[in-house]
Amino acid sequence: MAANGARLLLRNVSVRYGALTALDSVSLEVQAGEAIALVGPSGAGKTTLLKLFNGAVRPSTGEVSVDGRILAALSPAELQQVRADTGFIYQDLNLIPNLRVIQNIVTGRFGRRSLFGSAVDVLLPSRSTARAVYRVLEQVGIEEKLYLRTDMLSGGQQQRVAIARALYQQPRALLCDEPVASVDPLRARAVLALLKKLSEDNGLTLCVSLHHLELAKEFFPRLVAVRNGRILFDKKPDAITDQEYTEIYRLTHAAENNNGEPENTHQ
């Protein structure tokens, strides 16, 4: 089913916020249906890199394209289509706390719904809509929470709602920003296994940012290490040398000690 996935491409992309350079002439190609992990210390530019692919961040120079369509050349309506095809799972989930689980999940498909249709989905979801949401919740294992208020759920369950929202969107690429940053190691493996399985089942392109190199090696066939806005290496896990391995670790500690760079820059 790999044909369903989107092909993501960065060509010499730099992103600058004023004097700060978040990404410095980065090139990267992700094949349709491929699964990659972006590794590196926090503040390295991983989030910025992910956000380029759905047009949440505009490159200062260089070219971002999805399936060969250059984002900067698209009209707002065309960009909206690309966004509807790209699911994003945020580090801080970005759910609406006082709405029900089903109401949060239907917002995932708003890129394909009219204003009236989306209002109906939220206020009076049809049986088929409810059934479709139920099936997505089944995939993440919390189908019994369908009608609960979102802020009644635990953190782990809320994360599953965020994943379900992205799945309900029926995307062709799934971008996940530090999905296991605030999760214990046991659950982290469960979440990554789930993301891997879901993207394989649905034939999606998967990009996950992680600062745990060990986890990345365990789950992903390709690791892209980002450091100071540049790509340090782009390899299979078993091809990573000890030196590269320690370098990432050393940098992780260095970066955590002087966490200066804003990683979660919304635009």
Next chain:
Amino acid sequence: MIRLSRRRWVIITILIAGLWSCVALDLNPAGLAIGAGGLGLAGEFFTHALHPALQYESAVPAGTIPILLRSLQAAWWTLIFATTAISLAVAIGMLLGFTASTAWWSEDLTARDTTWRRIITAYLAPAIYGSTRILINLMRSIHELLWAVLLLAAFGIHHMGAAIAIAIPCGGTLAKIFAEMIDETPRDAALAMRDAGATPLQIYFIGLLPRALPDIAAYTLYRFECALRTSAVLGFFGFPTLGFYIAASFENLHYAEVWTYLYVLFGLVALVDWWSGKLRRNMLLWTQTTA
């Protein structure tokens, strides 16, 4: 240091302005002394507080309904005017609150710049936003009673006139507060919707409005209490609310009757206050269910 001294300047300016206005109004402590006649009148009025009238103080034509029933009827009318006014005001507030907020035309810089988008974000949206703000301020800057005078001159004692007189400034205030509440709503979920391809209108009505709704409802209830008090006062212009009977009894020096109507007004306001307080507490519970 600079900030501190600037603050000191502000305080000094306020003090000088306060003193100057006292001088301009020729206020001095001697003016607070009340003449013997005035004191007597006030004393007479307040002693009646202990004996509100249960019957009319003077003969009334046969068939006049009892004063207690009449005061309840007036309270009912007060409630009706206030409810009509707040309903109109909420409609005005929602409509103008939308155009007075910036949330529906926030810029999205990633796509190609089209002529349409440039027209909307550079001219159309700011023009709508700015003119709405001006309109809201005009509505708010004229007091309910002044609107009532204007509408009376235009339409005479028409019930709709009273409701509109309350609804205009109240609607303006609601619009301003609604817009600010929506603009201050966390944008995280709205961003998630935008990133999934939602349009600004979908984001406004589903990503932002429901989240601001508990606050909006609580503030509207507070404004309803204000509308109720204004509705009572509009009786002074001849509308059949409590103010009408208070003014009439006061002019006839029937102080005990005045107190009867006043107690009913207190009761009405207290009742609505209790009810809206209860609703607001419930709404707070809705928003804070996270254990």
